[in-house]
Amino acid sequence: xxxxxxxxxxxxxxxxxxxxxxxxxxxxxxxxxxxxxxxxxxxxxxxxxxxxxxxxxxxxxxxxxxxxxxxxxxxxxxxxxxxxxxxxxxxxxxxxxxxxxxxxxxxxxxxxxxxxxxxxxxxxxxxxxxxxxxxxxxxxxxxxxxxxxxxxxxxxxxxxxxxxxxxxxxxxxxxxxxxxxxx
Amino acid sequence: xxxxxxxxxxxxxxxxxxxxxxxxxxxxxxxxxxxxxxxxxxxxxxxxxxxxxxxxxxxxxxxxxxxxxxxxxxxxxxxxxxxxxxxxxxxxxxxxxxxxxxxxxxxxxxxxxxxxxxxxx
Numbered sequence: 001x002x003x004x005x006x007x008x009x010x011x012x013x014x015x016x017x018x019x020x021x022x023x024x025x026x027x028x029x030x031x032x033x034x035x036x037x038x039x040x041x042x043x044x045x046x047x048x049x050x051x052x053x054x055x056x057x058x059x060x061x062x063x064x065x066x067x068x069x070x071x072x073x074x075x076x077x078x079x080x081x082x083x084x085x086x087x088x089x090x091x092x093x094x095x096x097x098x099x100x101x102x103x104x105x106x107x108x109x110x111x112x113x114x115x116x117x118x119x120x121x122x123x124x125x126x127x128x129x130x131x132x133x134x135x136x137x138x139x140x141x142x143x144x145x146x147x148x149x150x151x152x153x154x155x156x157x158x159x160x161x162x163x164x165x166x167x168x169x170x171x172x173x174x175x176x177x178x179x180x181x182x183x
Numbered sequence: 184x185x186x187x188x189x190x191x192x193x194x195x196x197x198x199x200x201x202x203x204x205x206x207x208x209x210x211x212x213x214x215x216x217x218x219x220x221x222x223x224x225x226x227x228x229x230x231x232x233x234x235x236x237x238x239x240x241x242x243x244x245x246x247x248x249x250x251x252x253x254x255x256x257x258x259x260x261x262x263x264x265x266x267x268x269x270x271x272x273x274x275x276x277x278x279x280x281x282x283x284x285x286x287x288x289x290x291x292x293x294x295x296x297x298x299x300x301x302x303x304x
Contacts, residue, residue: 001273011282027219050289075290076195076289077201078196078197078200079267079288079289080266081265082197082288086238086267086268089238090238094240095193095240100287106301126196129193129195129196129199130194151205173201178287178289178290178294179269179286180284180285180286180295180297180298181299182283182284182302183278183282183284183285
């Protein structure tokens with residue numbers, strides 16, 4: 001019997017991943033869950049180390065500050081992904097064994113639609129740059145999604161949610177920005 | 184003459200971002216993808232400053248700082264750590280290994296530039 005077939009779904013521990021969070025685990029009884037509108041979640045898995053992780057981010061292109069709005073989006077996105085990769089590596093994953101799944105980036109309402117598309121584009125571009133293959137995606141469209149990810153098994157499930165889902169506003173990926181301490 | 188900086192990070196995206204920030208501020212940049220690669224790149228090409236990540240495969244930032252302070256480069260070479268880590272314990276470890284400073288990602292271009300100019304005098 002495989003590890004996965006021995007799972008009792010009702011005995012799993014469920015942890016909800018809020019926007020701005022990046023987590024990874026090897027716990028056999030853990031399910032990460034998150035609800036996505038325009039936000040994107042990237043699930044990473046290393047099948048040799050049996051470590052999985054997920055993040056949940058929404059990169060908004062803010063009003064240009066010194067003409068570098070695109071760079072700002074890029075910087076926070078790279079940070080969100082790096083936090084996730086670091087969590088994976090701390091638990092024994094190897095960068096060259098990582099495989100990804102990408103979810104979310106829906107067009108939830110007028111005006112925010114482009115944000116979802118930009119977030120999908122960012123995730124794909126980042127993963128390509130890092131040489132991390134994308135094994136599966138469920139992105140775009142107009143409905144919200146619920147993602148469930150079992151980190152120890154690398155197994156993800158994504159369902160569309162009909163009806164209204166409160167759309168989140170972008171929040172900064174990380175509060176302390178660029179703190180400098182010289183010794 | 185432009186000051187030369189070696190950046191060490193295992194993420195190509197982060198290296199690209201850092202390089203563009205440093206070039207914009209008039210520095211010369213060469214890159215390594217982890218501590219082992221950095222030691223190879225430093226062979227015969229000493230920079231004015233090293234900026235290194237902590238979490239990297241093969242040799243992490245702590246290993247690199249320790250190796251560099253073990254007489255491989257001039258003792259006055261500044262080494263800045265640029266990492267997502269912010270714990271006091273890790274900061275202390277880097278300081279004890281011989282790091283010059285600690286910067287938390289995501290970095291701010293202006294703060295990074297100011298810190299670099301300060302350690303370069």
